[in-house]
Amino acid sequence: MTEKILLKGNELLVEAAIEAGCRFYAGYPITPQNEVPEMMSWRMPQAGGVFIQAESEIAAINMIFGASAAGARCMTSSSSPGISLKQEGISYIAAAELPCVIVNMQRGGPGLGNIRAAQGDYFQAVKGGGHGDYHLIVLVPATLGELYDLTMHAFDYADYYRNPVMILGDGILGQMAEPVEKRPYKPILNLPPKEFVLDGCKSRPPRVIKTLYLHPADSLVRHNLHLQEKYAQIQRELCLYEEYETDDAEVVVSAYGITGRVAKGAVKAARKEGLKAGLIRPLCVWPFPAQPYQRAAQKARHFLVVEMSHGQFIEDVKLAMDCKRPTSFLGKGGGWYPMEEEILEQIRRLAGTKRKPAAKKIGKR
Amino acid sequence: MNWESVSGSSAQRRWDECAHGRPPAVATGIKRVLPDRIVFTYQGDGDLAAIGTAETIHAANRGENITIIFVNNAIYGMTGGQMAPTTMIGQWSTTTPDGRGRFGEGGPIRVCEMLSALGGVCYLERVSVSSPKDVMKAKKAIKKAFENQIAGKGFSLVEVLSMCPTDWKLSPLEALDFVNDKMKAAFPLGVFKDRQS
């Protein structure tokens, strides 16, 4: 049996990144992800890599642009307000098709918000964030085991598709500890040689990495079409989700990340009560795994979406099943999180069996 | 007096809280719209000299008629003890576990010295609050920085050497010694610029 290690999510992220061959990290302190730069400051030198505490998030993401162009597996991390600052750089990295991993341990917003966990950056991560037509691959682990694996996979997806990958976690995922089997890194894809790297052109034609397309006049149109082809390929190839008890489910709960694991507990409890509940939990929200929703919508009477925001993820759930079934919502931003009992209460209500006295108002505690 | 200001947060006075590093830009906006109000920012070292270096330098260079109180405790306090731009060579922090290096991390940024070269700056003084005498001097400097603004003289900044016993892992008394022995050596006290008109 492989060794199990007990670390906080933020620390485990560092171990996974280094295990996957990440050798460049730049970041700027912000709670609740401070353990990442703190641990990187001594783990990176141990691994022969580079750690830089940048003067700002803007500088950090641009250092990543450079490190990626130079061929390193590289990563930056932050939390919501810091990720907003990085958006300009993220758009440039997506335009230049540079592989890198960006981690957002989300906190409460908008504005400076607070340091509690939240899922209010879903739109920013999935629908753009920066300017222009681009997409990040967005991975959403729910357990530390998934965080460990998906962090390693993130580097592979980034290199394979030449695209920035975001790990969209939250303060709880970063701060909680859970034992994880420390699996050795093994690429999950046949990685192409990095033929874009700027490492000196002594014996080959010079390369250019650029995001400005002025000439000829249609060059940016063509570049965009090329990007769209790539995004379509990613959408065809990447579909990650967990499906639980959906075969005969009348009420299908859907949630991602930390709310996804709580929702699973609620679905299990509902099954124990004899309620036909199921769960669809994406592990990747761009591309969004539409298939399980379409399948479930054929039988289910009702969907229930749970998220730690005021309704962002729910839009993709509705789109995935063409709004075929009524979809209820349980969620709040600013640091609220759901307990199993609250979700169970909603499942009972939707299943049409009220076994307990009147439920408290949704989300109020 | 009716206060308007940037950064920090307080219920009674009408503080304005803005993004990390951006207070001089926000203060510029407020002061230019309301030139007869007193506008000051209260900023830490990471805010003023790392993420907000550009805003600081350009507000100073434009000679914005504002007052900046710059609290330098050589560490990031809010986030729990990471390296600040003013962390000293050899000083431990959670992101410089072997002490800050002159190369790689670079030496501490001496803000008053750096800004003194800029034409728009009216007044720069570095003070400390590590003894009663120092506190009195600090009070005078801060008062002067505000008087300059009232007189329309332009950009004034007072750098206050301050303690962070929690993140320095020192007792409050040891922290005072740290300021007096180490910080004053790295950040000499005094007036770095005092333009009279």
Place this chain on the structure above:
Amino acid sequence: MKQPTQTRIIIAGFGGQGIVLIGNLIARGALIEGKNVTGMVAYGAEMRGGTAYATVVVSEDEIACPFVEKPDTAIVLNRPSMDKFEPAVQPGGLILVNTSLVQRDLKRMDISTIFVAATEIAQELGNLKVANLAALGAFIQHSGLLQPQSIQQAAEDLFSSKNPKLLPLNLAALKAGMHQSRFMEAVGLTGR
């Protein structure tokens, strides 16, 4: 009484009382016994001053929810934590009280209690900082959640990598806490 498959614990006290270490050792002990476990610590500015707390969930099954709001067990090392978390404990649950710093009676009749003068034990051992291990010892002795040797193993693993000099003192506190504590069954419950 049915054996619960999942135990949800809150550990609370002043910052500096070593709350996190208690949680860390329980989690590592559970890991040694092959159980599932999650742990969390109140973080950032939240932890400055006032009550610090950590939560641990130990389970035979997969853990869905890592948050603990209604604990089965509360380990309270000071008075403010007692006031805050005594009302939150589930009926039939357990509370461990550091009687050195909590000088008031329990209000709840429906929860069992472990009493331990953790701070005084630490004082006798010559280092106030090990009050946390004394409390942990008492908890392990009476809760039946984990084997004492698992916790001892966890402490040995943790201290040998971080600060081996402090191991003997911490183990002494753990043992003292086990022996110098008492357990009181809930009086407000029947059928147990």
